[in-house]
Amino acid sequence: MRRIVHLSDLHFGRDRPDLLPPLIEQVNDLRPDLVAISGDLTQRARNSQFEEAAAFIDALDPPVLVVPGNHDVPLTNPFLRLFAPWRRYRRWIGRDLEPTYADDRMIVVGVNTVNPMAWQSGWFSGGDIARVASAFAGVKRRMRIVMVHHPLEHLPGERKKPMRGAETALDELARCGTDVVLSGHLHSWGADAFAERAGRFGMIQVQAGTGLSTRLRGEENDFNLLTLRHGELEVQRMVADPDTPGFTEGTLRRFGLRPGGWQVQPT
Numbered sequence: 001m002r003r004i005v006h007l008s009d010l011h012f013g014r015d016r017p018d019l020l021p022p023l024i025e026q027v028n029d030l031r032p033d034l035v036a037i038s039g040d041l042t043q044r045a046r047n048s049q050f051e052e053a054a055a056f057i058d059a060l061d062p063p064v065l066v067v068p069g070n071h072d073v074p075l076t077n078p079f080l081r082l083f084a085p086w087r088r089y090r091r092w093i094g095r096d097l098e099p100t101y102a103d104d105r106m107i108v109v110g111v112n113t114v115n116p117m118a119w120q121s122g123w124f125s126g127g128d129i130a131r132v133a134s135a136f137a138g139v140k141r142r143m144r145i146v147m148v149h150h151p152l153e154h155l156p157g158e159r160k161k162p163m164r165g166a167e168t169a170l171d172e173l174a175r176c177g178t179d180v181v182l183s184g185h186l187h188s189w190g191a192d193a194f195a196e197r198a199g200r201f202g203m204i205q206v207q208a209g210t211g212l213s214t215r216l217r218g219e220e221n222d223f224n225l226l227t228l229r230h231g232e233l234e235v236q237r238m239v240a241d242p243d244t245p246g247f248t249e250g251t252l253r254r255f256g257l258r259p260g261g262w263q264v265q266p267t
Contacts, residue, residue, distance in 0.1 A: 001105075001227065001228065001229050002033045002034075002103070002105045002106050002143070002227075002228040003030065003031075003032040003033055003034075003225065003226065003227050003228070004032055004033065004034045004035070004036055004106075004108075004145075004224075004225075004226040004228070005027050005030060005032040005034070005035045005036070005062070005223060005224070005225055005226075006036050006037075006038065006182050006206060006208050006223060006224040006225075006226060007027075007035065007036070007037045007038070007208060007211045007223045007224075008037065008038040008039060008040065008069075008149075008183070008184025008185070008208035008209070008210065008211065008223075009038075009039070009040040009069065009184045009185070009187055009208070009209070009210040009211065009213055009215075010037070010040065010041050010042075010053065010056070010210070010211050010212045010213065011040055011041075011042065011043045011071065011210065011212065011213035011214075011215060012041060012042050012043065012049040012050075012052040012053045012056070012212070013042055013043030013044055013046065013048075013049040013052075014043040014213055014214055014215060015043075015052075015212040015213055015214065016212050016213070016214055016221065018245050019211075019212050019221060019240060019245065020056070020212060021245075022245045022246040022247065023211060023212065023223070023247070024056065024059045024060065025246075026238070026246060026247055027060055027062075027223075028059075028060065028061045028062075030225060031061070031062070032062050032225070033062065033063075033103070033106075034062060034063050034064075034065060034101055034106075034108065035060050035062050035063070035064045035065070036064075036065050036066075036108060036145075036147050036182055037057075037064065037065070037066045037067075038067060038069070038147050038148065038149050038182050038183055038184040038185075038208060039066075039067050039068050039069025039070075039071075039072065039114070039148075039149030039184055039185070040069030040070065040071040040072060040149065040184060040185070041053035041066070041068075041069070041071075041072055041093065042071055042072055043071055043213075044071070044074070044075055044076065045071065045072050045073055045074045045075065045088055045089070046074075046088075047088055047091075047092070050072075050088050050089065050091070050092035050093065051092060053092065053093065054092045054093060057093070063101065065099050065100075065101045065108055065110055065147065066093055066094065066099070066110070067097065067098065067099070067110040067111065067112055067113075067147055067148065067149055068086070068089050068093075068097060068112055068114055068149065069114060069149040069184065069185065070114050070115075070118075070119065070120055070122065070149065070150075070185070072089050072114070073085045073086075073089075073114060073116045074088065075119070081116060081117075082116075082117075085116035086116075097110075097112040098110045098111055098112050098128075098131070100135060102139075102142075103142075104140075104142070105142055105143065105228065106142050106143040106144075106145060106228060107135065107136065107139065107142050107143070107144055107145065108145040108146075108147060109131070109132050109135045109136070109144075109145070109146050109147070110146075110147045110148075111124065111128045111131075111132065111146060111147070111148045112128075112149075113128075113148045113149050113150040113163060114149060114150075115164075120160060120161065121150070121160075121161045121162075121163060121164065122148075122149060122150030122163040122164070122185075123163060123164040123165055124148070124150075124152070124163055124164070124165040124166055124168075124169040125165060126165075126168075128169070129168070129169055129172045129173070132146055132172075132173060132176060132178070133172070133175075133176040136176045136177055136178070137176070143179050143180065143228045143233075144176075144177050144178050144179045144180075145178075145179060145180045145181075145182060146173060146178055146180070146181045146182070147181075147182040147183070148181065148182070148183050149183065149184055149185050150163040150166075150183065150185050151163070151166075151181075151183040151184075151185060151186060151205065151207060152166045152169055152170050152173075152181055152183070152194070152205065153166065153170065153194050153195060153205055154186070155186060155188055155190050155207065158186060158188075160185075160186065170194060170200075170203075171197075171200060173203065174200045174201040174202075174203055174261075175201070177201070178201075178203050179203060179204065179233075179257075179262065180203065180204045180205075180206060180226075180233065180262075181194075181203060181204070181205050181206070182206050182208070183205065183206070183207055183208075184207070184208050184209075184210075186207065186209075186217075187209050187210045187213070187215060187216065187217045187219065188207060188209055188217060188219060189207055189208065189209045189219060189222055189224075189237055189250075189251070190205065190206075190207035191204070191205070191206045191207065191224070191235040191237070191251075191253040192204070192205060192253070192264065193205070193255070193261070193262055193263060193264060200261075201260065201261040202258075202260055202261020202262045202263060203261060203262060204233065204235075204255055204262045206224060206226065206235055208222065208223055208224050209221065209222045210222070211223050220239045220240045220242075220250075221239070221240035221247075222237055222238060222239045222240065222247070222250065223237075223238050223247065224236065224237060224238070225238060231256060231257040232254070232255070232256055232257070233254070233255040233256075233262070234252065234253070234254050234255075235252070235253045235254075235255075236249060236250075236251075236252050237249075237250035237251045237252070238250065252267050253267065254266070254267050
């Protein structure tokens with residue numbers, strides 16, 4: 001068994017300080033094997049905001065895997081945005097924009113889907129697909145997870161532009177045996193199988209809302225706890241409690257692996 005805490009869209013600089021200590025305490029108390037953060041650590045990619053994000057990561061006991069989001073590129077400094085978009089991220093968070101974590105039960109590959117020249121929309125390139133396929137090739141059967149900031153498939157009613165290359169990426173990720181895609185960006189929660197396509201392996205999309213931001217879009221602050229077992233996946237949404245400073249259990253989704261891919265199971 002493996003457990004992953006999935007966080008996204010912390011937006012330091014426009015965050016809820018009251019939620020920070022209970023979030024750190026709860027994540028550490030859960031003792032996951034990995035904390036995966038799918039981008040937008042900051043609101044405006046300022047050094048002070050990255051410093052807060054770095055302090056948050058340092059306060060977490062488990063290993064942490066992070067990919068950047070579109071808010072982690074400077075918006076108000078055109079020179080940096082054009083010539084050194086990742087300077088501050090690399091200084092405070094890490095030099096590797098596409099890190100990988102692996103053990104004998106799972107492999108998690110981070111993909112940087114941010115286009116520094118676009119404010120919101122992302123991209124999933126052919127090079128990204130090749131790198132994921134290479135990481136997954138030739139390994140013994142493990143849970144194969146990809147983490148991105150921009151979702152590969154939008155939730156119903158979403159008005160933001162879909163990511164460029166998403167449909168091709170879905171086909172190719174399924175072909176190389178991806179089980180789960182972790183994402184954020186929309187500040188909306190979701191855990192479901194991707195839309196069915198004949199002959200395509202059924203993968204799971206796990207969407208985290210925002211762990212700390214005040215930029216709520218009709219939903220509570222949240223994070224996900226994924227429990228991985230052989231042929232089974234459980235996604236427990238942890239939701240900020242309006243009455244107490246902390247998170248309580250929300251929606252629970254269970255999935256089972258079948259010959260054609262992952263399917264939702266009754267809870």
